Each structure stands twice: as C-alpha cells, then as structure tokens.
Amino acid sequence: MTTSAAALTTSPPANRPVVPNAVLGTLIFVVAEVMFFVGLISAFTISRAGAPAGTWPVPGQPLLPAEATALNTAALMLSGALLLAGQVLWAKKRPVARWVVLAAWVLGALFVVLQGREWSQLLSAGLTMKSSRLGAFFYLIVGTHGVHAIGALVALGLAAVQVLRGRLEGGLFFGAQVFWYFVVLMWPIIYARVYF
Amino acid sequence: MSAAAHAEHDHAHGHAHHDEGFIQKYLWSTDHKMIAMQYLFTGIAMALVGGFTVYAFRMQLAFPGMPVPGYGRVTATDYNALVTTHGSVMVFWVAMPVLIAALGNYLIPLMIGCDDMVFPRLNRLSYQLFLLSAIVLMASFYVPGGAFGGAWTSYPPLSAKAEYNLTGLGSSMWLFAVALEFAAFLLGGINFITTVMNSRAPGMKMFDVPIVVWMIIIASILFMASVGPLIAGAVMLMFDQQLGTGFFDPAKGGDPVLWQHLFWFFGHPEVYVVLLPAMGIVAEIITVFSRKKLFAYKTVLYTAIGTGVLSFFVWAHHQFIAGIDPRMANVFSVTTLLISIPVAEMVFVYIGTLYGGSIRLTTPMLWALAFIAEFLLGGVTGIFLGASGADIYFHDTYFVIAHFHYTFFPIAFIGSFAAITYWFPKMFGRMMSETWGKVHFWGTIIPFNLIFIPLFLLGARGDHRRIYDYRHFPDLMKAGMQDLRILATLALLVLLAFQVVFLVNLFHSIFRGEKAAANPWNANTLEWQAPSPPPHGNFPQGLPNVYRGPYEYSHPDRAEDYWPQTEPEAAKS
Numbered sequence: 001m002t003t004s005a006a007a008l009t010t011s012p013p014a015n016r017p018v019v020p021n022a023v024l025g026t027l028i029f030v031v032a033e034v035m036f037f038v039g040l041i042s043a044f045t046i047s048r049a050g051a052p053a054g055t056w057p058v059p060g061q062p063l064l065p066a067e068a069t070a071l072n073t074a075a076l077m078l079s080g081a082l083l084l085a086g087q088v089l090w091a092k093k094r095p096v097a098r099w100v101v102l103a104a105w106v107l108g109a110l111f112v113v114l115q116g117r118e119w120s121q122l123l124s125a126g127l128t129m130k131s132s133r134l135g136a137f138f139y140l141i142v143g144t145h146g147v148h149a150i151g152a153l154v155a156l157g158l159a160a161v162q163v164l165r166g167r168l169e170g171g172l173f174f175g176a177q178v179f180w181y182f183v184v185l186m187w188p189i190i191y192a193r194v195y196f
Numbered sequence: 197m198s199a200a201a202h203a204e205h206d207h208a209h210g211h212a213h214h215d216e217g218f219i220q221k222y223l224w225s226t227d228h229k230m231i232a233m234q235y236l237f238t239g240i241a242m243a244l245v246g247g248f249t250v251y252a253f254r255m256q257l258a259f260p261g262m263p264v265p266g267y268g269r270v271t272a273t274d275y276n277a278l279v280t281t282h283g284s285v286m287v288f289w290v291a292m293p294v295l296i297a298a299l300g301n302y303l304i305p306l307m308i309g310c311d312d313m314v315f316p317r318l319n320r321l322s323y324q325l326f327l328l329s330a331i332v333l334m335a336s337f338y339v340p341g342g343a344f345g346g347a348w349t350s351y352p353p354l355s356a357k358a359e360y361n362l363t364g365l366g367s368s369m370w371l372f373a374v375a376l377e378f379a380a381f382l383l384g385g386i387n388f389i390t391t392v393m394n395s396r397a398p399g400m401k402m403f404d405v406p407i408v409v410w411m412i413i414i415a416s417i418l419f420m421a422s423v424g425p426l427i428a429g430a431v432m433l434m435f436d437q438q439l440g441t442g443f444f445d446p447a448k449g450g451d452p453v454l455w456q457h458l459f460w461f462f463g464h465p466e467v468y469v470v471l472l473p474a475m476g477i478v479a480e481i482i483t484v485f486s487r488k489k490l491f492a493y494k495t496v497l498y499t500a501i502g503t504g505v506l507s508f509f510v511w512a513h514h515q516f517i518a519g520i521d522p523r524m525a526n527v528f529s530v531t532t533l534l535i536s537i538p539v540a541e542m543v544f545v546y547i548g549t550l551y552g553g554s555i556r557l558t559t560p561m562l563w564a565l566a567f568i569a570e571f572l573l574g575g576v577t578g579i580f581l582g583a584s585g586a587d588i589y590f591h592d593t594y595f596v597i598a599h600f601h602y603t604f605f606p607i608a609f610i611g612s613f614a615a616i617t618y619w620f621p622k623m624f625g626r627m628m629s630e631t632w633g634k635v636h637f638w639g640t641i642i643p644f645n646l647i648f649i650p651l652f653l654l655g656a657r658g659d660h661r662r663i664y665d666y667r668h669f670p671d672l673m674k675a676g677m678q679d680l681r682i683l684a685t686l687a688l689l690v691l692l693a694f695q696v697v698f699l700v701n702l703f704h705s706i707f708r709g710e711k712a713a714a715n716p717w718n719a720n721t722l723e724w725q726a727p728s729p730p731p732h733g734n735f736p737q738g739l740p741n742v743y744r745g746p747y748e749y750s751h752p753d754r755a756e757d758y759w760p761q762t763e764p765e766a767a768k769s
C-alpha cells in the first residue's frame with residue numbers, strides 16, 4: 001500500500017489487533033457498566049448497614065422472594081452457558097450453533113418475563129419505590145439490570161439475524177455476546193447482595 | 197481545507213461521502229478532525245458562558261447590590277445559579293471537551309498514524325450528545341425558577357428538594373445535562389482506547405506512542421472506571437427529585453453523605469482526567485522547544501499510571517468536615533499527600549527535560565512553562581488542604597477556591613492555550629500571530645495571579661466561600677478584606693478583556709494567517725508528516741511506518757536537530 005522508497009526496504013511489521021475492535025469496545029464499556037453497578041450495590045450495602053434496627057425491611061412490607069427468584073437465576077445462568085457453548089460451536093458447526101444461540105436467547109427472554117411477573121406481585125403486595133428505601137433500591141438495581149438485559153437481548157438478536165443473513169461481520173455479534181455475559185454474570189452478585 | 201482535495205481523497209479511499217454539503221461537512225461529519233473542531237469551538241463558546249457567569253458574580257462580590265453592567269442586579273437566586281453554572285460549565289463543558297474530546301479526537305489518529313477512529317459513527321454520536329447536553333444546560337436558564345443553584349457538587353438535600361434550592365426544574369435539567377455529557381464522553385473514551393490499542397501505525401510499539409496520547413488514554417481509563425458510581429448517584433438523585441424516593445433524604449431515613457461519596461469517587465479522579473492530558477501537552481511542547489529528548493519517558497508514563505491508581509483512594513479528603521470517621525480521615529490524608537509524589541516527579545522530569553536544552557520561547561512554550569510554574573503553586577497549596585487537621589480550618593474558605601483554581605486554570609486554560617497555539621498550524625494550515633500570542637499570554641498570566649493570590653490571603657483569614665453579600669457579615673468585612681475582593685474582581689476584568697485578543701488572533705489567523713508548512717516547528721511526531729491541514733484520511737501519501745521513538749531531538753548521528761518517527765536509520769538525512 002505504501003509507495004515510499006524507504007518503506008519498501010525495511011517496512012516494519014504491522015501491529016496485529018489482539019482483540020477485535022467491537023469486542024474491545026464492548027469490554028471497555030463493560031468496565032464502566034460494572035463500576036455503575038458497583039456504585040448502586042455499594043450504596044445499597046451502606047444504606048442497609050446504616051439503617052436503624054427494625055427499619056430494614058419496614059415491618060409489614062413484603063420480603064423479597066429469594067427462593068422464587070432462584071428459578072429466574074437458573075434460567076439466566078443456563079442462558080449464559082448456552083451462549084458460551086454456541087460461541088464454541090459457531091466456527092465448526094454453524095447449524096447446531098444457531099439452535100443453541102436461539103435457546104440462550106429464549107432463556108434470557110424468559111428471565112426478563114419472570115422478573116416482570118415478580119415485580120407485579122411485589123407492587124400489588126405494597127412494596128413500591130416510595131414505600132421504603134429497600135423498595136427504592138430494589139426497583140432501582142433490579143430495574144437497571146432488567147433494562148440492560150432487554151437491551152442486550154435486542155442487540156444480540158439483531159446482530160445474530162444480521163450475521164446469519166450475511167450482512168454483518170462477526171465482530172459486532174461477538175461484542176453483543178460479551179455484553180450478554182456481563183448481564184449474566186452481574187446477576188448472581190445482585191441476587192446475593194440484594195435478595196438476602 | 198480545499199474541497200477538491202477533500203472529494204478526491206474520498207474517492208481514493210472509497211468513503212461513502214458523495215457530495216459534501218455544509219451539513220455533511222460541518223455538522224454530520226464522521227471525520228475525527230471535524231468532530232475535534234466541533235468539540236473545540238463548542239468548548240470555546242461554553243468558556244465564554246463560564247466567563248460571563250464569573251464576571252456577574254464577582255462583580256456582585258466586589259460591589260454588592262450594585263447593578264452589573266450587561267447583567268443587571270444579581271439577586272441571591274441568580275448568584276446561586278451563576279456560581280453553579282460557572283463551576284459545572286468550566287469543568288464539564290470546557291476542560292473535558294477541549295482537553296480530552298477535542299485534542300483526543302484531533303491528535304490520536306494523527307499521532308498514531310491511522311486514518312480515523314475505529315468507530316467514526318459512535319464518535320459523531322458522541323459530539324451530538326455533548327451538544328444536546330450543552331443545549332439542555334443553557335435552556336435551564338429559561339425555565340421557571342431558573343438554572344440550578346445547588347453548587348456544581350450538587351449536595352443533597354439542598355439539590356434534592358425544590359423547596360430548598362428553589363430551582364426544581366433547573367436542578368433536574370442540570371442532572372440530565374450532566375448525564376448526557378457523561379454518555380458522550382463514554383463513547384469518546386471507548387473510541388480513544390480501542391483506536392490506540394488496535395490501529396497504531398506499523399512499527400509503532402508501546403513506547404513509541406507520544407506521551408500526550410498515553411495521557412489521554414490513561415485519562416480515558418480513569419474516566420471509564422470512575423464515572424459509574426456518579427451515574428448511579430445521579431440516577432438516585434433524579435429519583436429523589438422527581439419520584440419522591442428517599443435515597444439521600446434524611447427525613448425518609450436516607451443518607452446525604454452517601455451522595456458525597458458517590459460524587460467524589462468520580463470527582464477526584466476527574467481532576468486527574470483533565471490534568472493528565474494537560475501534562476501530556478506540556479511534555480510535547482517542552483521537548484520540541486528545548487530541542488531535547490524527553491527526560492525519562494518511561495518515568496512519566498509510570499508516574500501517570502501511579503497517579504491514576506492513587507486518584508481512586510483520595511476522594512474522602514473532600515469530606516473531612518462531613519462527619520466521617522476521623523480514622524478514615526487519617527487514611528485519606530495520607531493517600532492525598534502520597535499522590536503529590538508522582539505528580540511532583542512528573543514536574544521534576546519536565547524540568548530535567550528543560551535543563552541544558554536550547555530553549556525557544558515561542559508562544560506555546562511560554563504557555564507550557566507557565567503551566568509548570570502555576571500548577572506547582574496549586575499542587576503545593578493542595579498539601580495544606582489534604583492534611584485533615586489544616587483542612588478543618590480551611591474548608592469552605594476562599595483558600596480552597598484559590599487552590600483549585602491554581603490547578604484548574606493551568607489545566608483548562610493554560611493547557612488549552614498551549615495546545616491550541618502549538619497545533620494551530622496543523623489544524624488550520626496557517627500560523628498564529630506570535631506577537632499577539634505573547635500579548636495575550638502576559639495579559640492572562642499576570643491578572644490570573646492577581647485574582648487568586650488575594651483569594652489565598654482572604655481564605656487564610658477565614659473568608660467563607662458561600663456568601664452572597666458580605667455586608668451581612670461584619671467579621672468578614674474587617675481591615676481590607678473588601679479591598680482584596682475588589683482587587684480580585686478588577687484583575688478578573690483585565691483577564692477577561694485580554695481574552696478578546698486571543699479570540700481575534702484565533703479567528704484572524706484562521707482566515708488570514710501566514711500559510712504554515714507541514715512541519716513548522718521541526719517536530720518528530722507523526723501528525724507533522726501529514727499536510728497542514730490534513731485531508732480526509734490524514735496521510736494522502738499512504739499511512740506512515742514508524743521506526744523510532746517520538747522524542748529524538750539533537751541526535752548526535754544526525755545533522756538536523758530532529759529525527760521524524762517515519763525516517764529509518766538508512767535514509768539520507
């Protein structure tokens with residue numbers, strides 16, 4: 001490409017990207033996102049530790065359904081594992097990998113639906129953002145995670161469809177996958193810190 | 197920039213620009229240089245806003261109750277809005293866009309030898325979000341209640357409750373503007389880091405990257421890692437304002453100091469986010485104009501990384517009187533004093549670079565030297581405030597104001613003026629006037645010191661900073677204190693007047709300046725190998741190869757006193 005005489009004689013080797021652009025970009029974004037959740041969760045932890053005895057949770061308000069949420073958690077973890085399997089198979093067995101990725105996506109969507117059902121039960125039982133700080137933190141943190149899950153599912157779905165139609169290179173699809181792993185791995189931390 | 201060369205180049209590279217109308221070229225461009233210009237000129241426009249607000253409230257402080265020419269009478273609510281807007285604008289809408297976004301966008305692809313950022317459309321989106329954030333902030337002056345008046349640190353419950361700050365809608369618009377601005381810089385930072393990781397010119401190794409690029413990258417990483425908790429806090433504060441939640445509201449069991457932790461966890465690294473690029477600019481300029489290799493390149497790099505890491509462990513020094521545990525205050529005193537070591541080391545290295553060099557006192561060099569001297573004063577006075585015992589006395593006095601202006605003014609203004617005067621020939625293909633540049637330099641530096649030395653003296657006498665009209669506080673009107681306030685305000689007027697010289701010189705030189713050669717300063721780094729101004733795609737003769745480090749000045753094996761990074765050993769010099 002270069003035509004200068006000096007370059008032809010001793011052209012230095014090009015720097016090869018270690019990580020594709022889209023994946024690296026997503027990883028850097030994930031760092032900022034992780035710190036965002038660290039901010040939310042540490043604010044929650046500090047507020048709970050500083051609350052006077054008997055006010056967290058406020059007596060008479062519903063407790064967070066830790067057992068029922070175990071099912072949601074399992075669905076999300078399985079989704080992450082399946083996506084990882086799909087990624088391993090992607091290069092070699094594309095037809096199988098498609099179904100694995102689809103299953104991962106469906107399980108992720110199931111997680112979002114189950115979370116929505118949980119919210120409507122808690123809201124009707126009297127836990128709202130204004131009823132207590134526990135409620136405010138719960139809806140804020142879990143809601144933020146939910147918004148990320150929906151965004152990641154949309155991005156993953158669109159990228160997968162585009163890749164299968166041959167309209168997109170793999171980079172962006174892998175970037176969307178990285179973001180889904182972030183959503184999946186963030187959840188057990190939220191589950192352990194907030195529900196118990 | 198000639199349109200013909202522009203279009204021709206687009207065809208050569210197969211870019212998807214067909215015809216470049218005004219909107220395509222200036223408003224909807226994905227070219228990193230045009231986006232840099234958008235950031236630069238928006239930053240300059242916002243600096244005028246920041247300058248106007250400080251003019252209005254300093255006039256009120258010096259001549260309380262008198263109508264301010266060009267503004268009118270400054271009411272107490274106006275005063276709050278003016279100081280809040282001044283602080284927010286100067287940090288978030290001037291220092292950040294000019295030092296990080298404008299210079300990062302302009303310099304990174306040129307200095308690492310590639311044709312554009314790796315995500316050009318994200319880059320365009322970044323500027324659009326930033327512009328929107330500036331519009332939202334400015335619009336908040338015209339809503340009922342006016343612009344936010346809860347200080348740029350936005351402490352709750354003052355900032356959370358409209359009945360306290362009297363600017364209900366304004367405070368939410370301020371938060372929304374800040375959030376948009378952060379989204380813009382997140383996109384920018386992702387672009388910067390990915391570009392430098394993946395798109396360096398062939399042959400450019402880690403330690404061949406110019407220091408200013410390293411500094412912008414380290415600053416971007418700091419920003420990425422620190423902004424999350426503030427966004428979390430901003431969402432919580434927005435909910436407190438608009439939905440009536442009680443995250444920070446003591447009446448509902450909330451904890452107002454929690455906001456201070458979330459804010460300063462970001463707020464202190466933010467100081468280094470803007471400091472490091474300015475330090476990088478100074479490194480480039482002092483090597484070029486002392487014709488000497490940068491003394492201890494790796495030391496600068498490692499101290500910058502060390503500063504960045506330490507900056508995450510100093511935030512509570514802003515909260516020594518907020519009721520935090522004194523044992524915690526001790527820890528944060530120690531970390532705060534520690535962080536002065538790497539920064540001082542960087543300054544030493546720069547002085548080591550100057551030592552024995554053949555110094556050329558051009559306008560950019562004057563700015564760079566002034567940066568070292570003035571920032572040093574800011575750093576040294578920071579040690580008084582970092583020690584928790586002294587800080588309990590100094591907290592919320594004008595000593596604090598003078599201290600952080602001695603750091604922020606060198607960063608945001610001296611650093612930016614150094615950068616603009618140094619890279620101006622590359623950006624616009626013309627030279628700036630040296631004479632008027634020097635007039636502007638002295639007309640800025642002398643009044644700057646005359647503003648803030650009086651404020652140090654006032655602060656040492658206990659002058660409290662959050663007061664609208666000192667006539668109500670006889671203790672603070674004693675023996676000459678008002679004279680010092682008037683002196684600071686008059687010096688400010690002189691400083692503001694001299695900025696007209698800069699603006700005239702800038703715009704006159706853009707259109708009428710003497711034509712600049714590709715490498716007017718005889719510098720080594722890659723941007724000077726591109727034509728001035730560089731066309732779309734940057735390097736029309738093909739992307740460069742890199743054979744050496746960026747600072748090989750006055751090499752004994754070479755007749756010229758500089759050795760561009762693109763020239764191999766064998767090439768005839």
